[in-house]
Amino acid sequence: MTAVAERPAQDGVAPAADLLPESSFGAWWRQTLILTGRQLLVAVRDVPTLIQVLIFPALTMLMFKVVLGDVVGSATGMDSIYGTVPLVILTSAMFGSVVSATRLNMERKTGLLGRLYVLPINRGADFTARVLAESIRALLTTICLVAAGFAMGFRFTQGIGPAIGIFVVAVAFGTAFAMLTLALAVNSRPGAPLVPYLGLLSSLLMFFNSGFSPVDMYPGWLQPIVANQPMTPAIDLMRALAVGGPVMSNLIKVTIWVVVLTVLTTYPALRGYHRAAVGR
Amino acid sequence: MTAATVAAVPSMELGPPKGRINPLQQWWVLTVRGLLKVLRNGEFIFAFLSPALLAICFYLPLRKAVAEVATIDYAQYLMPIIMLQSAAFVASSAAMRSAMDGQEGVHTRFRVMPMPAVIPFLARSATNLVLLLVALACGLVTCLIMGWRPVSVEDGGAGVAGAAIAVALVGMIGMGLALCADGIGLVAKSPEATSQLVAFPTLILGMLSTGFIPLNQFPEWIRGFVQYQPISQVTKAMREALSGLLDWNRLAPTVWWSAGLFVVAAILLVIGTRRAVR
Numbered sequence: 304m305t306a307v308a309e310r311p312a313q314d315g316v317a318p319a320a321d322l323l324p325e326s327s328f329g330a331w332w333r334q335t336l337i338l339t340g341r342q343l344l345v346a347v348r349d350v351p352t353l354i355q356v357l358i359f360p361a362l363t364m365l366m367f368k369v370v371l372g373d374v375v376g377s378a379t380g381m382d383s384i385y386g387t388v389p390l391v392i393l394t395s396a397m398f399g400s401v402v403s404a405t406r407l408n409m410e411r412k413t414g415l416l417g418r419l420y421v422l423p424i425n426r427g428a429d430f431t432a433r434v435l436a437e438s439i440r441a442l443l444t445t446i447c448l449v450a451a452g453f454a455m456g457f458r459f460t461q462g463i464g465p466a467i468g469i470f471v472v473a474v475a476f477g478t479a480f481a482m483l484t485l486a487l488a489v490n491s492r493p494g495a496p497l498v499p500y501l502g503l504l505s506s507l508l509m510f511f512n513s514g515f516s517p518v519d520m521y522p523g524w525l526q527p528i529v530a531n532q533p534m535t536p537a538i539d540l541m542r543a544l545a546v547g548g549p550v551m552s553n554l555i556k557v558t559i560w561v562v563v564l565t566v567l568t569t570y571p572a573l574r575g576y577h578r579a580a581v582g583r
Numbered sequence: 584m585t586a587a588t589v590a591a592v593p594s595m596e597l598g599p600p601k602g603r604i605n606p607l608q609q610w611w612v613l614t615v616r617g618l619l620k621v622l623r624n625g626e627f628i629f630a631f632l633s634p635a636l637l638a639i640c641f642y643l644p645l646r647k648a649v650a651e652v653a654t655i656d657y658a659q660y661l662m663p664i665i666m667l668q669s670a671a672f673v674a675s676s677a678a679m680r681s682a683m684d685g686q687e688g689v690h691t692r693f694r695v696m697p698m699p700a701v702i703p704f705l706a707r708s709a710t711n712l713v714l715l716l717v718a719l720a721c722g723l724v725t726c727l728i729m730g731w732r733p734v735s736v737e738d739g740g741a742g743v744a745g746a747a748i749a750v751a752l753v754g755m756i757g758m759g760l761a762l763c764a765d766g767i768g769l770v771a772k773s774p775e776a777t778s779q780l781v782a783f784p785t786l787i788l789g790m791l792s793t794g795f796i797p798l799n800q801f802p803e804w805i806r807g808f809v810q811y812q813p814i815s816q817v818t819k820a821m822r823e824a825l826s827g828l829l830d831w832n833r834l835a836p837t838v839w840w841s842a843g844l845f846v847v848a849a850i851l852l853v854i855g856t857r858r859a860v861r
Contacts, residue, residue, distance in 0.1 A: 351776070362786075362787070366786075366787070366790040366791065369790075369791065369801065369802060369805060370790050370791065370795060370796060370801070371645070371796070372802070373652070373800050373801070373802070374645070374648050374649060374652055374796055374800055375648060377648075377651065377652045378647075378648040378651055378652070503636075506636065506640065507636075507639075507640070509640075510639075510640035510641070510644055511640075511643075511644065515644055516644035516645055516648055517648070520644060520645070520646075520647040520648045521643060521644055521647075522643060525643060
């Protein structure tokens with residue numbers, strides 16, 4: 304029955320000849336983009352979560368500026384907004400990742416991961432789509448929060464290059480943290496209390512960094528931990544890119560953290576994703 | 584099977600059982616159910632973690648910074664807001680439990696059972712009271728670990744008696760908050776909406792209060808709001824109690840805010856109960 308093969312595409316379905324092998328790079332890329340679109344649609348339609356990752360951080364920024372602005376400003380001699388804006392951007396990225404990890408666990412429970420796994424699509428497409436969606440979400444929330452910061456006095460004083468650098472740092476940090484949370488989500492048992500633990504970790508990181516209070520204001524025994532936890536070099540780098548200051552040492556630290564987190568979580572994430580999909 | 588046969592079999596009797604229903608026993612059973620739920624959810628652990636985290640997250644980073652701009656012992660200064668955080672935790676916990684029961688249809692099921700409509704509410708209140716007492720004890724332990732101590736009468740404070748009055752004030756506000764939160768849980772559409780409704784005002788009022796930093800450290804344009812909002816009034820009354828300077832004029836705002844919370848809670852309870860009937 305040769306006529307079928309020659310028939311043109313109907314109802315938007317590509318003819319068989321156009322279908323790429325599911326393990327090919329082309330299929331992976333195309334399907335990743337489609338599934339990224341799905342992830343972003345799901346995120347946009349989830350209004351309470353949108354409030355949590357946009358409105359709450361903007362309000363937190365305002366709170367920190369109003370409540371701690373004068374105290375921290377007096378202690379450091381610099382406008383606290385240059386620490387607060389990066390802090391809130393990174394915190395928003397972290398809490399957004401926790402939400403995505405929760406959603407992944409829900410989709411695993413409902414069997415959606417299993418269904419995607421048996422479709423003729425690239426095995427890595429859905430996972431990379433989730434990570435890409437997180438990167439896009441981190442970029443969009445950074446734009447919104449920088450705009451809110453502008454209303455409170457935050458400025459790019461070093462030109463266009465460093466300004467773009469701020470967004471790159473935010474997206475890199477957000478993506479690395481998303482990899483970590485997704486890896487934890489797919490490797491933990493379905494009923495595990497993932498949200499409280501990740502929320503606790505994010506909250507602790509949020510208060511113990513140079514954006515909340517200068518490092519030398521922390522107790523001596525705590526200062527090395529605060530100075531070297533992932534958020535502090537990222538905040539210091541973003542501050543330097545906005546208002547000037549040494550960049551290289553913090554850039555190296557941020558790069559190390561991002562690379563280490565990504566490398567350490569990629570294999571467990573992919574393996575856990577496979578197990579989560581077939582284990583239902 | 585004739586009517587006579589049916590009457591002869593006691594287990595097949597229609598209508599309510601002959602024995603009198605004891606509302607006190609019903610209240611006890613539902614209270615135990617609530618406490619077991621609290622225990623299973625690990626809320627007693629979080630009752631300690633909640634104030635402990637607040638103490639860690641604000642005391643350690645800000646102790647030096649605040650000491651530089653205001654000559655105060657920050658451990659002594661933070662005590663009221665840490666105790667209030669314990670009370671706020673109980674409120675959010677109460678709201679979530681009430682909302683979850685609503686979502687699972689528990690409230691509606693209780694309404695069609697042969698028991699007074701007030702029993703489930705009283706049982707939830709008893710559960711919340713026990714959790715509040717545990718949370719306040721945990722809050723006090725946290726404050727003591729942080730370095731807070733009741734200021735003795737010789738040093739110009741009110742000693743243990745002042746501390747007891749301060750804790751009683753938090754208890755009063757905490758119970759009002761818990762009842763309000765329980766009402767919000769009854770009325771709200773979902774647990775998610777409930778958590779937002781309870782967390783949002785607590786976050787804003789908590790941060791924009793004199794609980795964390797003195798009034799003169801706020802920008803001038805917001806000082807009026809900060810000074811007169813409820814959490815600032817409660818923390819002020821608690822500090823006055825601890826220092827032995829509490830009189831009716833200083834206590835009145837806290838009492839009125841508490842009364843307001845109880846009134847709002849009553850209104851929410853009526854609305855929630857009517858909704859359950861429908």
